[in-house]
Amino acid sequence: MSGLLDGRVAVVTGGASGLGAALVDRFTGEGARVVSADIDHPAGDSPDARAVDVTREADVAELFDDVVSRHGRLDVLVCSAAVEVRAPLAETTDDDWQRVLDVNLKGPFLSLKHAIPRMVASGGGSCVLMGSTLGALGAPQYSAYCASKGALVNLAKQAAIEHAPDGVRVNVVSPTACEAGLFLKMAEASGDPEGIKQFVAARTPMGRLGTIDDVCEAVLYLAADGSSYVSGTVIPLDGGLAARRIS
Amino acid sequence: MVRLLEGKVALVTGAASGQGRAASVLFAEHGANIAVTDLNDEGSAETVEMVEGAGGKGLPIHADVSRRDDVDAMVAAAVERFGRLDVLYNNAAVQMSGRLVDTTEEQWDLTIATNLSAIFWACRAAAPHLAAEGGGSIINTASVLGLIGSEGYAAYGPAKAGLVALTRQLATELAPAVRANVIAPGSIDTPRFQKVVEEMDDGEGFLSGLLQNIPLRRLGTAADVAGIALFLASDLSAYTSGTIVPADGGLAALR
Numbered sequence: 342m343s344g345l346l347d348g349r350v351a352v353v354t355g356g357a358s359g360l361g362a363a364l365v366d367r368f369t370g371e372g373a374r375v376v377s378a379d380i381d382h383p384a385g386d387s388p389d390a391r392a393v394d395v396t397r398e399a400d401v402a403e404l405f406d407d408v409v410s411r412h413g414r415l416d417v418l419v420c421s422a423a424v425e426v427r428a429p430l431a432e433t434t435d436d437d438w439q440r441v442l443d444v445n446l447k448g449p450f451l452s453l454k455h456a457i458p459r460m461v462a463s464g465g466g467s468c469v470l471m472g473s474t475l476g477a478l479g480a481p482q483y484s485a486y487c488a489s490k491g492a493l494v495n496l497a498k499q500a501a502i503e504h505a506p507d508g509v510r511v512n513v514v515s516p517t518a519c520e521a522g523l524f525l526k527m528a529e530a531s532g533d534p535e536g537i538k539q540f541v542a543a544r545t546p547m548g549r550l551g552t553i554d555d556v557c558e559a560v561l562y563l564a565a566d567g568s569s570y571v572s573g574t575v576i577p578l579d580g581g582l583a584a585r586r587i588s
Numbered sequence: 589m590v591r592l593l594e595g596k597v598a599l600v601t602g603a604a605s606g607q608g609r610a611a612s613v614l615f616a617e618h619g620a621n622i623a624v625t626d627l628n629d630e631g632s633a634e635t636v637e638m639v640e641g642a643g644g645k646g647l648p649i650h651a652d653v654s655r656r657d658d659v660d661a662m663v664a665a666a667v668e669r670f671g672r673l674d675v676l677y678n679n680a681a682v683q684m685s686g687r688l689v690d691t692t693e694e695q696w697d698l699t700i701a702t703n704l705s706a707i708f709w710a711c712r713a714a715a716p717h718l719a720a721e722g723g724g725s726i727i728n729t730a731s732v733l734g735l736i737g738s739e740g741y742a743a744y745g746p747a748k749a750g751l752v753a754l755t756r757q758l759a760t761e762l763a764p765a766v767r768a769n770v771i772a773p774g775s776i777d778t779p780r781f782q783k784v785v786e787e788m789d790d791g792e793g794f795l796s797g798l799l800q801n802i803p804l805r806r807l808g809t810a811a812d813v814a815g816i817a818l819f820l821a822s823d824l825s826a827y828t829s830g831t832i833v834p835a836d837g838g839l840a841a842l843r
Contacts, residue, residue: 398693430712430761435656438708442700446746450696454689479756479830488704491753492746498737499745500688573737 344372345565350412350463352404354395354452355422357381359522360471360556364419367557368564376408379422395422395448398455405455414463417564418456420449420470425523427482438485445489446496453500457509465508469563470497472515474579478586490515494575501573510572512563517541517579519551546581592822594619597670599663599714601653601706602680604631606778607729609638610810611677611817616644618818623666623673625649626680645670653680653706654698663713673717675821677727678707683780688742696743703747704754711758711768719765726768727820728755729813732836735772736843748772752832759830767829769820774836777807803838 351368355361356377368375378393386392388411394400409415424444426437449470460466475483476490494513501511518524518541528534542549559576562568577583598615602608604626612622616639624639624646626632636646647669651658667673682702684695707728718724733741734748751770758768775781775798785791799805813835819825820833834840 430715430758433708433712435709438705442705442750446750447696447700450688450691450742450746451693454691458689475757476753479753479758479760481757481761484708484754484757484761487757488708488750488754491756492704492750495734495737495749496688496742496746499739499742502737502739503687503689503742 344370345561345567346417347372349373349416350408350414351375351417351419351564352378352408352415352456353419353421354378354393354448355420357390359525360519360553361419361421363521363553363557364421364560367561368417371561371565373417374412376404376412378404395452396443398451401451402455405459409459415456415459416463416466418452418460418466418468419560419564420452420468422448423471423523425483425486425527427527429482430484433484441485441489445486446492449493450496453496453511457500457504457507460509461504461507466510467564467568468497468500468509468511469560470511470513472513472575474515474517474577474582476515477575477577477583498573505572510563510568512568512572513575514556514559514563515575515577515579516551516556517545517582519553519556521553521556545579546584549580551578551580591619592818592824593675596620596674596821597623597666597672598675598677598821599623599625599666599673600677600679601625601651601662601710603635604628606780607773607776607810607813608677608679609635610814611679612646613638613642614814614818615675615821616642616646618822619644620675621645621647621670623647623649623662623669625651625662627652653710654701656705656709659706659709660713663710663717667717672721673714674721674723675725675727676710676714676718677817677821678710679729680706681729683744685740685744686742687740691742699743699747703744704750707751708754715762715766719762722765723823723826724766725821725825726755726758726762726766727817728768728770730755730770730772730832732772732774732834732839735832735834735840756830763829767825769825769829770832771813771816771820772832772834772836773808773813774834774839775802775807776813776835777809781807801839801842802836803841806837808835808837
């Protein structure tokens with residue numbers, strides 16, 4: 342059976358756990374050769390599960406050099422590596438702020454910078470950045486996270502416009518709370534994970550949290566050819582929340 | 589004349605020229621004392637003179653807002669001199685252009701530090717003072733380029749979009765004591781803008797093309813922006829927070 346990504350080469354940052362790991366599996370199942378880049382991969386474990394600090398330009402450049410030298414091309418980039426700090430403004434430290442902006446924003450900047458020329462050389466490609474509902478609306482105690490995700494959307498638009506003539510597309514998927522990833526970590530650390538999940542689900546028009554499959558389907562759509570005329574946009578994955586937003 | 593900022597204290601960054609200077613003088617005409625903050629001491633001294641000519645007290649503060657220590661010190665200096673802080677107007681910015689693949693790590697870091705992190709630091713330092721008197725107002729200067737995708741602003745656009753998101757976030761967290769809003773200027777006729785146009789190969793062609801896309805058919809002025817800042821600083825906007833006011837000649841209606 343043919344897959345949606347047959348013959349394609351994809352890089353997923355943050356691929357060691359959560360949504361990133363699910364995306365690696367899903368892309369592989371669709372026929373792609375997938376390289377996962379994550380600071381949590383053990384160094385030297387496998388060439389396709391690389392220990393990479395996405396905030397270091399040397400690491401990022403080396404990653405894409407290696408991918409192209411081993412796999413011959415680059416077609417898809419998913420920037421899924423992210424961190425979250427939840428703290429009141431007064432208690433958000435310089436280090437917290439910088440780490441969130443570095444991982445969630447500078448990481449995608451560096452990844453796009455080094456991936457796009459290699460995609461151009463491969464005849465085009467698709468980049469998908471993992472955004473958040475909190476890029477489009479504010480929430481108390483998420484100053485750094487909101488800023489990083491709001492900026493990320495504009496980064497995607499810049500890259501989309503600059504590289505539209507090259508056949509490189511850049512889009513954002515913006516999930517709200519999902520049964521995976523950072524929200525799940527936050528919920529589990531809270532002491533009342535079920536209560537928090539139910540509270541958030543109840544405020545969502547669809548009455549449920551997002552699932553890993555919801556995210557994988559949306560990212561796969563943007564990565565594959567079905568979205569070939571879609572670039573510079575944001576797909577909210579939020580159970581209908583966006584319909585309530587003032588625009 | 590109704591004085592909208594009687595007895596208030598405003599800290600304005602990037603106040604040595606352009607929009608920051610125009611707002612400082614207008615705020616002073618409306619009864620405010622101004623902490624005039626900039627890297628350019630000479631320009632700050634001139635602005636202080638103009639503030640005092642308008643009937644306010646002015647305090648010149650030297651600060652490089654890309655340095656966190658300077659940002660903390662500027663807030664402390666303003667509060668020490670005037671005993672309170674009601675308005676924080678984060679107007680200072682750097683504008684570097686460049687396509688994404690040509691943007692260096694240094695350009696990225698400096699743009700993010702000056703145009704985004706600096707405002708976070710300033711708001712964190714100022715928030716308790718702004719809340720102390722009630723009715724505090726944060727005004728952050730973003731840009732139309734933070735609202736739309738464009739070409740050649742790979743660091744500037746994201747920094748300004750991040751600032752819009754940060755402002756929205758602050759509006760949720762600092763309410764009800766403090767409001768936070770964004771001004772998003774489009775093409776404003778400042779010395780910096782003139783310099784950019786002069787350095788172009790076909791500056792006149794660029795200008796006429798630009799004006800074709802602006803419904804009001806002119807560039808904005810520092811006074812246009814200062815008027816919005818006065819509205820956002822004062823109680824005229826007491827029920828407005830977390831929003832974006834464009835100063836763009838109607839551009840937003842077209843795109």
